[in-house]
Amino acid sequence: MTWFDAPADAAARLATAGYLADAATATTTYLAGALEKPLLLEGPAGVGKTELAKAVSRATGADLVRLQCYEGLDEARALYEWNYKKQLLRIQATNAGGTAAGGVDWDATHDDIFSEEFLLTRPLLTAIRREEPTVLLIDEVDKTDIEVEGLLLEVLSDFQVTIPELGTVAATRRPFVVLTSNASRELSEAVKRRCLYLHIDYPDAARERQILQQQVPDLDGRIAEQLVATVARLRELELKKAPSIAESVDWARTLIALEIRDLDAKAIAETLGAVLKHQSDHERAVKELKLARA
Amino acid sequence: MTEYAEQSGLLDRHLAFVEALRGAGLSVSLAEDIDALAALGAVPWGDRATVRDVFAATLVKKQAQRTTFDALFDVYFPAMVGDGAAAVGGDEAGGPDAGEGAVRDNATALVDFRDRLAEALEAQEIDEAELRRMAAEMVGVFGAMPGRGPGLSSWSAYTALQRVAPQELVDRLVAGLMGEGADEEDTRRRANRRIGSFTAMVEEDARRRIAEEKGPDHVAEVAIRPSIDKLAFMAARRTDLEEMRKEIFPLARRLATRLAKEQHSRHARTAPLDFRRTVRASIATGGVPVTTHHRPKRPHRTDLVVLCDVSGSVANFAQFTLLFVFALREVFQSMRAFTFIDHVHEVTGHFRPGADPVDVLADLSASASHAALWGRTNYGRAFTKFEEAHLDALTPKTTLLILGDARSNYSDLHEDTLKRLTGSVKRAFWLNPEHERNWGTGDSAAPTYGEIVRMIECRNLTQLSEFVHDLAW
Incomplete structure (x- = not known):
């Protein structure tokens, strides 16, 4: 199956799925589908990296399989695991029934307990074995340990998983793989080499306004403009955590909930907590935007 | 296909580009090189931005290196050649200096150009293509350093910027933009930002012209600054x-x-060894301590x-x-x-x-x-x-x-x-x-x-x- 027909097609279909992609995002997403290569997304938190994967799955009607990475994630949680308890039961059952026969053939038992029935598939293996179109999202891959990256290599380059007892499971249909990273550490060259790379940054004012109006349809056009301008101004300051799209959307919802019709200095000062999450950032914003203290 | 590639020089240009990227400290592997070409085959080439996005997706895997990449891309795949399409169209008969369409560097031309630049920068919505064209004109007219022979002439963004001095337009720009009812500080910031981006365009254009004259490899060697994490503290602007x-x-x-x-x-x-935690964990595997746990270090x-x-x-x-x-x-x-x-x-x-x-x-x-x-x-x-x-x-x-x-x-x-x-x-x-x-x-x-x-x-x-x-x- 082809995922998208052209970069323009990717942009249009992502838009209908509720994701407004810029040209670079659309082109790279299209390429990831056309070349069947994994797509590595980097960028600040809250700019819509995970959302892109979800939008691809909505736009193409594929199912989403998600692997959330965290420190300490291992093979058993990411790839597959043998159902140890069930295997034990099986051995006991065989022994109980077979004592009369005088020790059932070990080889038979061995082949038996390492079969499909006792295999617990985890996200990576699940995504590879699925017959239907699949989007595999490997979220926050920078949170894992280096060893897990090694584990990903076989999956990312050849779309196959080797299980010693069963042999190699190759993908019948290559999934659309999306990896996201907040760049809290550098990923290894080996992983990067196998992926297409896209850095998603904060959007420009026009696109951010579109996103806001799509996510928060009740938002007044004028106030959206004020909000986007203020957020852009905040991003120019040197803050510990610059406000992301997710935070602008939160802010817009806050303004609607509080029925604020005009985003003046007072309104900004009162609702700043929705966008800035550090005390020192607050102080800086109040100083630079010349807000009265709330 | 091979024959065509050899004729067009496209492959040579691509290889030289990859070489330049490597020279600038980007580690581009052969696999990524091949990926880039495969990816180019999958997209239409009509739009320069698409080609750039394709190269960026396949060759640049660190955001810190993106500025270096962009600068090199502009040198090896310039947006226009010479004075651009407009100048060529209006001035077919003679050389660059012969036709009446070509402006010479003199005081009237300078005043006229500054007026037009201020007008373009004052516009409510910036027309980027127009500004880019003006940057090209500015370098062509005010930044030319005629050489003694063919191939020796050069262009200087510094000279052009000194002569036209867009920074001095800030006040005028602020006055022009103020009519929209914004406060002055905000407007001044906007004006400065516009002039800053125009200055960058002028520098880009000078690089492009020099690359045309002396070959991109020359520019790649001398004019491209290292990425920010490799830039020396003492040389930083x-x-x-x-x-x-x-x-x-x-x-x-x-x-x-x-x-x-x-x-x-x-x-x-x-x-x-943390005995208690190890035994506790071994229960999941029927009493066999598959993984060991250790005491935290002081x-x-x-x-x-x-x-x-x-x-x-x-x-x-x-x-x-x-x-x-x-x-x-x-x-x-x-x-x-x-x-x-x-x-x-x-x-x-x-x-x-x-x-x-x-x-x-x-x-x-x-x-x-x-x-x-x-x-x-x-x-x-x-x-x-x-x-x-x-x-x-x-x-x-x-x-x-x-x-x-x-x-x-x-x-x-x-x-x-x-x-x-x-x-x-x-x-x-x-x-x-x-x-x-x-x-x-x-x-x-x-x-x-x-x-x-x-x-x-x-x-x-x-x-x-x-x-x-x-x-x-």
Whole structure:
């Protein structure tokens, strides 16, 4: 199956799925589908990296399989695991029934307990074995340990998983793989080499306004403009955590909930907590935007 | 296909581009090279931006290298040739100087051009294509440096910018933009931003023209600045410094993550077994201890005393290093910082936890005056004063870090004092922001001090983070 027909097609279909992609995002997403290569997304938190994967799955009607990475994630949680308890039961059952026969053939038992029935598939293996179109999202891959990256290599380059007892499971249909990273550490060259790379940054004012109006349809056009301008101004300051799209959307919802019709200095000062999450950032914003203290 | 590729020169251009990227420090592997070509085959080539996105997706895997990539892409795949389509269309008959369409560089032309530029910049919505065309015109008319023969002429963005001086248009621009009912400061910022982006376009255009004249490889060698993490502190411009400052905290965070991970993994092999947790975990595998658990290690931390030269020549370097080390303060147990020029001043108090980096830097520069009596760097005097006033800061567990270029204006070096200072601490390092080949030239006392303290070259953010990483062990 082809995922998208052209970069323009990717942009249009992502838009209908509720994701407004810029040209670079659309082109790279299209390429990831056309070349069947994994797509590595980097960028600040809250700019819509995970959302892109979800939008691809909505736009193409594929199912989403998600692997959330965290420190300490291992093979058993990411790839597959043998159902140890069930295997034990099986051995006991065989022994109980077979004592009369005088020790059932070990080889038979061995082949038996390492079969499909006792295999617990985890996200990576699940995504590879699925017959239907699949989007595999490997979220926050920078949170894992280096060893897990090694584990990903076989999956990312050849779309196959080797299980010693069963042999190699190759993908019948290559999934659309999306990896996201907040760049809290550098990923290894080996992983990067196998992926297409896209850095998603904060959007420009026009696109951010579109996103806001799509996510928060009740938002007044004028106030959206004020909000986007203020957020852009905040991003120019040197803050510990610059406000992301997710935070602008939160802010817009806050303004609607509080029925604020005009985003003046007072309104900004009162609702700043929705966008800035550090005390020192607050102080800086109040100083630079010349807000009265709330 | 092969034949066609050879004829068109497209493959050659691609290979030269990849070579230039490698030359600029991007590690482009053969596999990525092939990917890029495969990807180009999958997209329409009509739009230059698409081609750039394709190259970026396949060849650049670090955002820090993106600026280098963009600059090189503009050189190897320029948006236009010569004076651009407009000039060629209006002036088919003669050479660039013959037709009436071509403007000569004279006072009327300059006034006329400035008027048109101001108009274009004042527009409500900026027309980027138009500005790009004007940048090309500006370099073509006001930045030309005619050579003696063919192939010797050149263009200078500097000359063009000096002559047209778009910075002087700011006030006019502010007046033009003010009509929209915005406040003045906001408008001024917008005006400055527009002029800044126009200036960048002019520089880009000059690079493009030179590349056309002398071949892209020449420009790639001389005009492309290294990426921000490789840029030398001493060579940084003001805009670079701002960019570097923004890099500091992400860099410190990455380093802290890396340190935590490494300490964890190194520790796991040597620490004593945590019997209870191991047995508890073995229940899941029917009593077989498949994974072992270990006792947490008692954190080993470093007391750090930083003594840094804040005289003009190395002030940036000192500030960066101080900020960086303080951003990592959870890795170190305690930390005291002193600045000096010819007198010592303690600045530890400026680094409150969670403090705003901009404020900290402002405080630091303000306090630099406390560190000077006569304002001429004097390392020997600074060491003596430090020994007199702050010797209590040094304990046998301390790591002493001295930052500076060791240029002491031919004054008494007081090596014996430094020897006593370094003798009383656990470890001592000297970070020198100068290239190692310049040590010992002029008034540099680097070789003398280098015999007492281990002196390490630290010219850019990469070297700095490597050093701090080793220090935190």
